[in-house]
Amino acid sequence: MPSDDFLEWGVEEEPAPEGLGIFTTSFWGDTLNNRNAEAFEFLKANETQTEAYVDQEGYTWLIIAFVINEVENCCAWVEWKSNTNKRIEEHDYFLKARLADGRFLKWPIQTYNNYFGCSVLALSCHQEGVSLNYQDKHDTFHVFLRKDNQAIFRPCIAP
Numbered sequence: 001m002p003s004d005d006f007l008e009w010g011v012e013e014e015p016a017p018e019g020l021g022i023f024t025t026s027f028w029g030d031t032l033n034n035r036n037a038e039a040f041e042f043l044k045a046n047e048t049q050t051e052a053y054v055d056q057e058g059y060t061w062l063i064i065a066f067v068i069n070e071v072e073n074c075c076a077w078v079e080w081k082s083n084t085n086k087r088i089e090e091h092d093y094f095l096k097a098r099l100a101d102g103r104f105l106k107w108p109i110q111t112y113n114n115y116f117g118c119s120v121l122a123l124s125c126h127q128e129g130v131s132l133n134y135q136d137k138h139d140t141f142h143v144f145l146r147k148d149n150q151a152i153f154r155p156c157i158a159p
Contacts, residue, residue, distance in 0.1 A: 039075050039098050040068045059083050059090075065120035073100040076125040078109070078118070078132070093118040097130045099147055105129065107145050110153065111136035 043066045052062040059081050066077035076097035083090045093109035109132075111118050116137035124131045129146040133156065140156040 036073050036075065036098055036100065036102075040070065043068060043075060043077060057083075058085060064093075064118070065123050067123045067125055069125050072126045074098060074125045074127065076105075076123055076130040076132075078120050078123065078134075080118070089115060091115050091117070095130060095132050095143065095145060097125050097145065099125075099129075100127055101147075103147060105145050105147070105149050107143065107149070107151050109134065109143075110141070112138050 043063070046063055047066075052060040054060050060083065062080045062082075064078050064080050066075065068075045074097065076095065079094045079096060081090075081092045081094065091114040093111065093114065095105075095107045095109055097105040099105065109118055113136070119135045120132065121135055121140065122131070122133040127147070129144055132143050132145070134141055134143075142154055142156055144152045146152070
């Protein structure tokens with residue numbers, strides 16, 4: 001299965017399209033040039049996306065939430081990756097971002113059971129990283145994904 005880990009890409013290595021999830025153009029691997037304006041346009045164009053992207057492995061990808069911070073030149077999104085054509089359905093969620101300096105961030109969203117889904121409650125990005133509040137079947141969580149791709153993850157306590 002192709003790698004979906006942005007951090008494993010070399011400067012001269014271009015990722016396979018299926019390794020990018022919903023994003024299939026080569027500019028997502030271009031960290032040397034600031035191409036965030038193109039990323040913003042892509043996200044805006046897909047805001048009303050109803051058709052999911054299906055990769056060569058048969059996985060379906062869909063953006064379920066995104067945010068664009070044009071002031072700080074960064075964007076973040078949550079992707080849902082699924083395959084319901086197997087005996088056991090697969091569902092995975094990823095928090096991804098592109099920062100002003102061209103870095104990609106990626107974190108597999110932790111849920112009680114991915115089959116029950118992930119609801120994005122709040123999503124923001126800035127030059128220091130990405131903040132996500134989300135809910136799964138039972139609980140609400142907060143994660144801050146730092147620009148070094150390290151996650152600070154904690155459950156939210158109900159009042």
